[in-house]
Amino acid sequence: MAQVTTVPQSEAAFAQPPNGKPSLKAEETSTTGAPAVSAPTGLSVPTSKPAPLAAGGAVNGGAATSSGPLTLVTDPKTEEKASAAQAHKDGLLRETEILVNRLVDRQDDEGVLIPLKTTMELDEDHIAVDAYITRVPTKCANAAVAMFGTILPKETNEGLPHLRRCAKPADLAPHLKTTFMNDVPGGRQMHTGKSPWVYVLIGVAKDLDSQQLLQNIATIEGIGDHVFLAKIPIPLLPPTSQMQAAMWTQNFWPTIYRKNNPLGPHPSMVSRATDEISQETTKWMKLAHRIAQKGKAARLGEAMGAVIVQREGTKTILVSAAADARWHSRYGVGAKGNSMSHCSLRAISMVAQKLVRAEVTKNYKAPDPRGLAFDALQDLPLLDDERAVYDLEHPSPDGYLCHGLELYMTHEPCIMCSMAILHSRMGKVIFANRMPLTGGMCAEHRGHDNADLVKLGGGRGLGLFWRRELNWSLLAWEWEPCSSTSPLPAVDPCVHG
Numbered sequence: 108m109a110q111v112t113t114v115p116q117s118e119a120a121f122a123q124p125p126n127g128k129p130s131l132k133a134e135e136t137s138t139t140g141a142p143a144v145s146a147p148t149g150l151s152v153p154t155s156k157p158a159p160l161a162a163g164g165a166v167n168g169g170a171a172t173s174s175g176p177l178t179l180v181t182d183p184k185t186e187e188k189a190s191a192a193q194a195h196k197d198g199l200l201r202e203t204e205i206l207v208n209r210l211v212d213r214q215d216d217e218g219v220l221i222p223l224k225t226t227m228e229l230d231e232d233h234i235a236v237d238a239y240i241t242r243v244p245t246k247c248a249n250a251a252v253a254m255f256g257t258i259l260p261k262e263t264n265e266g267l268p269h270l271r272r273c274a275k276p277a278d279l280a281p282h283l284k285t286t287f288m289n290d291v292p293g294g295r296q297m298h299t300g301k302s303p304w305v306y307v308l309i310g311v312a313k314d315l316d317s318q319q320l321l322q323n324i325a326t327i328e329g330i331g332d333h334v335f336l337a338k339i340p341i342p343l344l345p346p347t348s349q350m351q352a353a354m355w356t357q358n359f360w361p362t363i364y365r366k367n368n369p370l371g372p373h374p375s376m377v378s379r380a381t382d383e384i385s386q387e388t389t390k391w392m393k394l395a396h397r398i399a400q401k402g403k404a405a406r407l408g409e410a411m412g413a414v415i416v417q418r419e420g421t422k423t424i425l426v427s428a429a430a431d432a433r434w435h436s437r438y439g440v441g442a443k444g445n446s447m448s449h450c451s452l453r454a455i456s457m458v459a460q461k462l463v464r465a466e467v468t469k470n471y472k473a474p475d476p477r478g479l480a481f482d483a484l485q486d487l488p489l490l491d492d493e494r495a496v497y498d499l500e501h502p503s504p505d506g507y508l509c510h511g512l513e514l515y516m517t518h519e520p521c522i523m524c525s526m527a528i529l530h531s532r533m534g535k536v537i538f539a540n541r542m543p544l545t546g547g548m549c550a551e552h553r554g555h556d557n558a559d560l561v562k563l564g565g566g567r568g569l570g571l572f573w574r575r576e577l578n579w580s581l582l583a584w585e586w587e588p589c590s591s592t593s594p595l596p597a598v599d600p601c602v603h604g
């Protein structure tokens with residue numbers, strides 16, 4: 108009876124390509140040739156799909172574009188409204204420019220933006236499972252595949268679309284070729300360029316009975332006494348880059364990269380968005396740093412700051428800016444401070460205040476005599492810089508809270524704030540410093556290589572910016588500062604950002 112060969116996994120087979128950023132550039136082409144997704148918006152994830160990647164999605168908070176024939180808008184009232192809205196934004200762009208020139212040193216040497224990996228990219232990327240392969244005469248390959256189709260469960264038969272079903276001996280991973288070449292007499296002839304044999308991937312081993320398979324293979328025409336069955340490791344999930352597919356082909360089995368990323372945002376979308384925000388990241392980070400320092404100096408809270416902007420093409424309008432204020436108004440504040448006054452919550456809440464202000468103005472309502480401020484959130488300005496930004500009007504007061512906006516932070520937000528950011532429908536988050544124990548955005552489990560942090564339990568990588576089970580996803584980056592960003596006072600790693 109023929110034996111089953113088992114080939115162990117080669118070392119470093121799942122080694123990650125170097126930092127994702129350069130490889131993202133190589134994959135910009137979209138399979139449809141259309142823009143995969145407009146970058147500025149957050150991506151709604153209503154079902155089990157990672158994100159709806161339909162071309163022509165929402166841009167800047169909801170103005171849908173259509174792929175169908177264009178309809179000219181002729182209603183004069185609508186045109187008037189649109190031009191008034193544009194004039195409003197143009198005015199705010201000018202005001203933003205004047206304010207930023209006053210607040211921020213504009214020697215813009217760029218920092219580096221590193222897109223965050225999702226939990227799925229980090230965890231499941233490494234799942235290798237055993238699969239059975241066989242070797243059949245090339246002329247019988249189709250019949251063999253059809254025969255396996257009748258005996259295998261549907262999910263086994265169709266579950267590995269990222270792996271080639273058939274592989275010529277010349278296309279096998281080098282270590283497999285060497286192993287199989289030497290395991291039978293005449294093996295070298297079987298593995299020459301014009302070999303009449305082909306390898307066929309049958310399916311994941313745990314779903315299959317090897318003895319049954321050997322019997323089935325023996326029935327294939329022309330097999331004779333060359334019944335062959337081997338167990339090899341394969342990557343269970345699709346690759347997320349061309350480079351990874353090439354590495355897996357070398358280490359496992361011929362692998363196909365289908366220019367999508369089932370484990371996170373589409374690489375071309377990340378690449379495009381990175382280019383888009385990189386022009387102004389330094390400017391907004393410097394403002395967030397300045398506000399953090401002022402907040403600390405005023406003893407409002409930790410040295411942390413957040414800035415929210417709305418993108419208008421290549422330019423941006425300032426929407427809100429807030430320092431951490433957890434120690435402000437100490438009455439009733441616990442040992443960790445008032446968690447409702449973390450800088451991102453304050454910044455988001457100030458956006459809400461602006462929307463309410465716009466609504467009141469639009470409807471000529473008298474302001475609520477009780478005022479708009481909500482004490483716990485400290486969502487009225489406490490610093491002069493916060494006030495200057497707060498006094499600017501909201502660029503799109505009809506939109507939902509922070510839909511599609513960009514949030515720049517000195518520190519990774521805590522889990523609570525990460526969920527608030529998500530619920531506010533933020534489009535992008537960029538932060539400068541990881542919080543190894545308390546951050547909610549990064550997907551890496553952290554602190555386990557640092558004795559001091561391990562003592563404290565280490566940090567769980569939740570990667571909340573992009574998770575299948577949540578109904579909103581956004582793009583997120585870590586930012587390596589440039590030399591001209593003034594350093595912040597140290598923050599204890601146990602602090603929640």
Ligand SMILES: [Zn+2]
Nearest residue numbers: 449521524604
């Ligand atoms: Zn927080």
